[in-house]
Every structure is written in structure tokens, then in C-alpha cells.
Amino acid sequence: xxxxxxxxxxxxxxxxxxxxxxGREARRGLSEAEDLALGRRYQRAKFDAGYxxxxxPKEIGGQGLTHIEKVTFEAEEMQFGMPNxxxxxxxxxxxxxxxxxxSDPAFVKERVLKALKGEEIWCQLFSEPSGGTxxxxxxTKAEPDGNGWRVNGQKVWTSWAxxxxxxxxxVRTDPTVPKHKGLTYFWVDMKAPGVTVRPIKLAGGDSxxxxxxxxxxRVEDSQRMSPVNEGFAVAMTTLMIERYVATDSxxxxxxxxxxxxxxxxxxxxxxxxxxxxxxxxxIARNHAMRSGLDAITARAMLMMQAGMVPGPEGSLNKLxxxxxxxxxxxxxxxxxxxxxxxxxxxxxxxxDWTFSWLNxxxxxxxxxxxxxxxxxxAERILGLPQDHRPDKGVPFNQIPA
Numbered sequence: 469x470x471x472x473x474x475x476x477x478x479x480x481x482x483x484x485x486x487x488x489x490x491g492r493e494a495r496r497g498l499s500e501a502e503d504l505a506l507g508r509r510y511q512r513a514k515f516d517a518g519y520x521x522x523x524x525p526k527e528i529g530g531q532g533l534t535h536i537e538k539v540t541f542e543a544e545e546m547q548f549g550m551p552n553x554x555x556x557x558x559x560x561x562x563x564x565x566x567x568x569x570x571s572d573p574a575f576v577k578e579r580v581l582k583a584l585k586g587e588e589i590w591c592q593l594f595s596e597p598s599g600g601t602x603x604x605x606x607x608t609k610a611e612p613d614g615n616g617w618r619v620n621g622q623k624v625w626t627s628w629a630x631x632x633x634x635x636x637x638x639v640r641t642d643p644t645v646p647k648h649k650g651l652t653y654f655w656v657d658m659k660a661p662g663v664t665v666r667p668i669k670l671a672g673g674d675s676x677x678x679x680x681x682x683x684x685x686r687v688e689d690s691q692r693m694s695p696v697n698e699g700f701a702v703a704m705t706t707l708m709i710e711r712y713v714a715t716d717s718x719x720x721x722x723x724x725x726x727x728x729x730x731x732x733x734x735x736x737x738x739x740x741x742x743x744x745x746x747x748x749x750x751i752a753r754n755h756a757m758r759s760g761l762d763a764i765t766a767r768a769m770l771m772m773q774a775g776m777v778p779g780p781e782g783s784l785n786k787l788x789x790x791x792x793x794x795x796x797x798x799x800x801x802x803x804x805x806x807x808x809x810x811x812x813x814x815x816x817x818x819x820d821w822t823f824s825w826l827n828x829x830x831x832x833x834x835x836x837x838x839x840x841x842x843x844x845x846a847e848r849i850l851g852l853p854q855d856h857r858p859d860k861g862v863p864f865n866q867i868p869a
Contacts, residue, residue, distance in 0.1 A: 492549025507551035511586025562590035569693040593637035629678040653699030721793035721824040780848035797825035
């Protein structure tokens with residue numbers, strides 16, 4: 469037995485031991501608030517057992533292991549339906565960005581430890597009504613105010629903002645320069661005066677995304693995480709991490725193993741669906757695709773651990789994974805017939821095909837729309853000429869609204 473096999477076995481044993489307290493059966497029938505409370509206890513249990521921050525440095529609260537151990541644990545964890553969804557974005561993008569760009573080491577370590585223990589949640593405040601796919605078109609502004617700043621504007625589609633303690637935000641600090649050059653990156657206190665959060669009801673029935681309004685919110689200059697007017701580079705680093713870390717090879721949908729089990733148990737034309745050539749072909753294509761994406765992600769994780777910035781392949785990772793999730797979910801629903809469209813209010817996105825299919829379009833927008841990712845792949849991977857951009861080089865305040 470290899471060291472990784474031993475790690476997997478130990479992780480599976482620990483997860484089995486706490487599944488009765490935190491797993492899918494313990495969660496059924498809980499309100500979202502109750503499920504969040506259970507999730508906080510589970511996150512603390514993970515920390516105490518050595519399964520939080522698996523590939524983060526030990527000196528800041530992590531376990532000092534590699535991305536391989538991280539994905540190994542997550543593959544086992546997925547099978548138990550644990551309440552970890554509330555912490556995915558927090559520990560996936562904002563907290564790693566804080567670790568990299570935060571200016572106060574003591575503050576950073578305290579926030580990281582509290583996030584790893586489930587005591588605090590962070591959100592990512594990027595998209596706006598006028599600047600989602602084109603992040604640099606954002607209009608939320610920060611103006612100097614003594615030794616700090618005043619932030620005014622609106623963000624939208626912010627996941628878990630209604631439960632968040634802190635967030636990372638990119639704002640416009642100079643409208644007289646081209647749109648990419650006048651942005652600055654901060655962290656903000658989500659409980660500060662002037663911050664208003666309003667949940668948005670989605671087609672799937674849940675309300676995990678929000679509108680967030682900033683009305684004259686005071687932000688200290690010590691909360692700045694980039695040089696003034698140079699925040700776009702930090703924002704791009706955040707999005708690159710999102711396209712690798714926050715999108716697994718299943719596109720945040722059910723794992724391929726669940727589809728194989730469904731195909732074995734479902735009859736198609738008088739025999740198990742797994743015997744149908746079209747189904748077997750779909751399984752093979754999906755497996756090949758996910759294996760390739762896992763290899764790309766593993767390389768990116770090694771680059772990030774070495775202090776390097778991963779390349780544009782993250783766009784390919786996210787584009788292919790979420791599209792594949794949508795197609796596989798649709799096929800799973802078709803195999804089930806009419807029962808496949810039944811919706812369960814207490815379904816979990818990583819194991820329910822209907823929930824996965826309904827929410828897949830959201831995944832094709834978050835972290836960069838399909839069209840934006842295709843442009844990135846064309847220009848930065850294939851080296852094709854850029855599209856004509858009439859606002860390129862034009863001061864932001866001279867671009868027609």
C-alpha cells in the first residue's frame with residue numbers, strides 16, 4: 469500500500485466515523501440556517517482532524533501537504549454529502565488571495581485560522597450590473613478620504629454574501645485612465661456601516677447569491693491589497709484561481725461514478741443502460757476529458773505552491789468542465805425518464821442530476837462566461853489576433869455608458 473493509499477484509507481475512515489453527525493442523512497429536512505450551523509461544526513471537526521487547508525503552509529494553519537492529498541480527500545468527502553458548500557468560495561479564492569497579498573501577517577494568520585475552523589466566511593465582490601463578463605467595466609468607486617477610502621456602488625451575484633464576515637472587492641479609483649488601469653483591490657468588512665446585502669431567488673429555488681450595496685462605506689488604506697490603480701492584476705489572479713480551484717473536473721456537478729451507477733441500475737430498451745453503446749461512449753469521453761483536466765489542474769497547483777501564477781489554461785479547464793457537467797446531467801435526466809425531472813428541495817448539487825442540470829447555466833457564467841473564456845483561449849493559448857475593442861486605450865470616463 470502506497471502512502472497515498474494509506475492517506476485515502478485514513479480519510480475514508482474518519483469521514484465514515486462522522487457521517488452520522490454531519491452527512492446527507494443528518495442534513496435532510498434542515499433549514500439553510502441549520503445546515504450552515506452544522507457546516508460550521510463540520511468545518512471545525514475537519515480542522516481538528518487535520519483535513520482543513522490540506523495543501524496550505526503549516527505556519528499559517530494548513531497541513532503542508534500537496535494538491536494530490538487535497539483532491540484525494542475531496543473525492544472521498546464527496547461520497548458522504550457533507551455540509552461544506554458554504555466554505556468552498558471562501559477557502560477557494562478570497563482567503564488564498566489574502567494569504568498572498570495581505571499586508572498584516574498577524575491579521576492574515578488570524579483570518580486564515582478562523583476561516584479554516586468555519587468561524588468566518590469570505591465572499592468575492594466582483595460582478596456588477598454593468599460589469600460582469602467584462603470585469604474592467606465595473607463602476608463601483610472608491611474615493612480618497614483622509615488616510616482611507618469611501619466606497620460607493622453595487623455588486624451582484626455574490627455567493628454567500630449574506631453569511632460572510634469579510635470580502636475581497638475590486639473598485640474603480642481613477643476614471644481618467646483606460647478601464648483596466650484605474651482599478652484597486654481591497655478587503656472589506658461585510659458588517660461595516662453602509663453595507664447592505666439582498667439575496668436573489670434563483671430558478672433552482674435557492675438564494676445563495678446576492679446583491680450587495682455600498683453606501684459611503686469607510687475602508688482603511690491598510691485594507692488595500694494592491695498598489696493604487698493596479699488591482700486588475702490581482703483580480704485576474706483571483707479569477708485564475710477560481711477557474712482552477714473552484715471548478716473541479718466535474719464542473720461542481722455529480723461525479724462520473726454516480727452516472728456509471730445510474731447507468732447500471734437503469735433499464736434502456738429492455739437491458740441495463742450501461743450496455744448501450746451511446747451511454748458507454750458518453751462515459752468514455754467524459755472520463756478522458758476529466759483525466760486531462762485533472763492533469764492541467766495538478767500542474768497549476770504545483771505552480772501556485774511554487775509562488776508562480778498559473779497560465780490561461782484555467783479558462784480551458786472551466787469551460788470544458790462546466791459544459792461537460794451540463795451534458796452529462798441532461799443525459800442522466802433522459803435516462804430516468806419522467807422521474808428524472810422531479811426536483812428535491814433538499815438535493816445536493818454534487819449528487820443530484822436535476823439540481824446539477826438546473827444550476828449548470830450559472831456555472832457557465834460565474835468566473836467568466838463561455839464567450840470570454842473562448843476569447844482567452846483563442847488569444848493567449850492559440851495566439852490568434854484580438855477582437856476589435858473600440859474602448860481599448862480610451863479613458864473610462866470617456867466611454868459611452
